[in-house]
Amino acid sequence: MSAGKNFLLVFVSVLLVLSLFSLGILWSFHIFIYPQVYEKALAESGAYNSINLTDVPGGSFIKIPNGGIPALVDGLLENTLSYLRGDSSTLNLTLEVDSGKLNKFFLDSASNFRICSPGENPFNASEPNCRPSDINASDYLNQVLEKKNFTIPDGGKVNLADVFGLKNSDTAKIRNYVVNYQYLMYGIFFLVLIFSVLIFFISDSRTRWSGIDFFLSGVLVFLISSLISSFAFNAVLKEIGFVQKIAGELIGVFLSRLKTYSFVVGGIGIIGFILSFFIKKKIPEEKKKNKKV
Numbered sequence: 001m002s003a004g005k006n007f008l009l010v011f012v013s014v015l016l017v018l019s020l021f022s023l024g025i026l027w028s029f030h031i032f033i034y035p036q037v038y039e040k041a042l043a044e045s046g047a048y049n050s051i052n053l054t055d056v057p058g059g060s061f062i063k064i065p066n067g068g069i070p071a072l073v074d075g076l077l078e079n080t081l082s083y084l085r086g087d088s089s090t091l092n093l094t095l096e097v098d099s100g101k102l103n104k105f106f107l108d109s110a111s112n113f114r115i116c117s118p119g120e121n122p123f124n125a126s127e128p129n130c131r132p133s134d135i136n137a138s139d140y141l142n143q144v145l146e147k148k149n150f151t152i153p154d155g156g157k158v159n160l161a162d163v164f165g166l167k168n169s170d171t172a173k174i175r176n177y178v179v180n181y182q183y184l185m186y187g188i189f190f191l192v193l194i195f196s197v198l199i200f201f202i203s204d205s206r207t208r209w210s211g212i213d214f215f216l217s218g219v220l221v222f223l224i225s226s227l228i229s230s231f232a233f234n235a236v237l238k239e240i241g242f243v244q245k246i247a248g249e250l251i252g253v254f255l256s257r258l259k260t261y262s263f264v265v266g267g268i269g270i271i272g273f274i275l276s277f278f279i280k281k282k283i284p285e286e287k288k289k290n291k292k293v
Contacts, residue, residue: 009202013213016195019188020217020265025224026185028257033085033178035077037253039070045245048073061101076160086179091171093160103152110141123147206279211272218266225258 031037042048048070053059065071072095082088116122116130122140123129126147131140145151150162199210228251 005202009199009209012195012198012202013209016192016199016210016213017217017220019191019195020214021220023185023188023192024217024221024258024261024265026181026188027261028254029181030185031253031257032250033081033182035074035081037250038077039074041246041249041253042073043070044249047246061098061105063096063098065096084175084178085182086175091159091161094157095160096156097158099152102158106141106145106152107137110144111137113140205276207272208276211269211274211276213269214272215266215269218262218264218269221258221265222262225255225262228258229255 048068051069051073053062053064053069062072065075067074076093076095079088079092079094083091110131113128113131115133120130122132122143128140128144128147131137135143148162152158196210199213200206203209
């Protein structure tokens with residue numbers, strides 16, 4: 001094999017190892033954009049029993065559904081993550097509410113706004129900035145609701161995303177980060193396929209080089225998971241109670257996925273290495289010329 005071909009093979013192999021390693025990290029994080037891992041962690045930690053809506057700002061106006069706190073929290077989780085993944089076009093946090101309590105919550109919020117300085121604009125576009133000194137809280141609340149095109153319902157349901165002003169640029173930014181993360185993961189997956197195919201046609205031994213690359217990547221990911229498991233549980237969230245349990249559960253799931261990936265990729269590498277002894281090798285150009293002579 002020529003020096004140029006050797007260099008190309010080594011270069012593509014390095015890219016394949018890096019791509020496989022990156023894919024392992026991204027794939028392991030992928031579970032955190034789906035609600036099941038959080039629901040499992042909340043259930044096993046007993047966190048549902050510790051949630052008290054009266055401790056949450058404005059939580060008193062929310063009516064508990066038939067399934068209790070778990071149904072309430074799980075619904076919000078599922079809808080929020082669906083929006084962040086890009087599966088839903090809008091952030092839907094619709095819940096059944098007590099209209100009287102909701103109105104009181106808004107009124108209390110309006111009363112707590114600071115008083116505007118002389119000449120200061122009470123609104124920044126549609127967002128409330130301050131309350132004019134000559135307007136009482138009730139009138140200011142009406143102005144705020146009018147600016148936001150929001151009406152307090154007489155009964156039924158309301159979208160908390162509207163109530164708390166969550167449909168803003170910050171939420172959209174998070175959504176963009178999550179969507180771009182998914183594109184990046186799928187992009188790296190296709191790079192792995194491309195590099196593997198290139199090595200198959202460049203290398204005389206076909207799958208041997210890529211087999212070694214897959215095995216090395218599996219070992220690297222396994223070492224990373226071992227290092228994280230050695231330090232994570234001591235370094236992350238030393239609080240007592242369910243918070244620590246939830247953190248431990250989430251870290252455990254992440255590490256489990258890392259190790260699963262390392263075993264699968266390492267196993268593919270071993271299979272590829274073994275197969276290389278049974279696949280017909282590519283005959284170098286020099287040998288082809290000698291045979292013709």
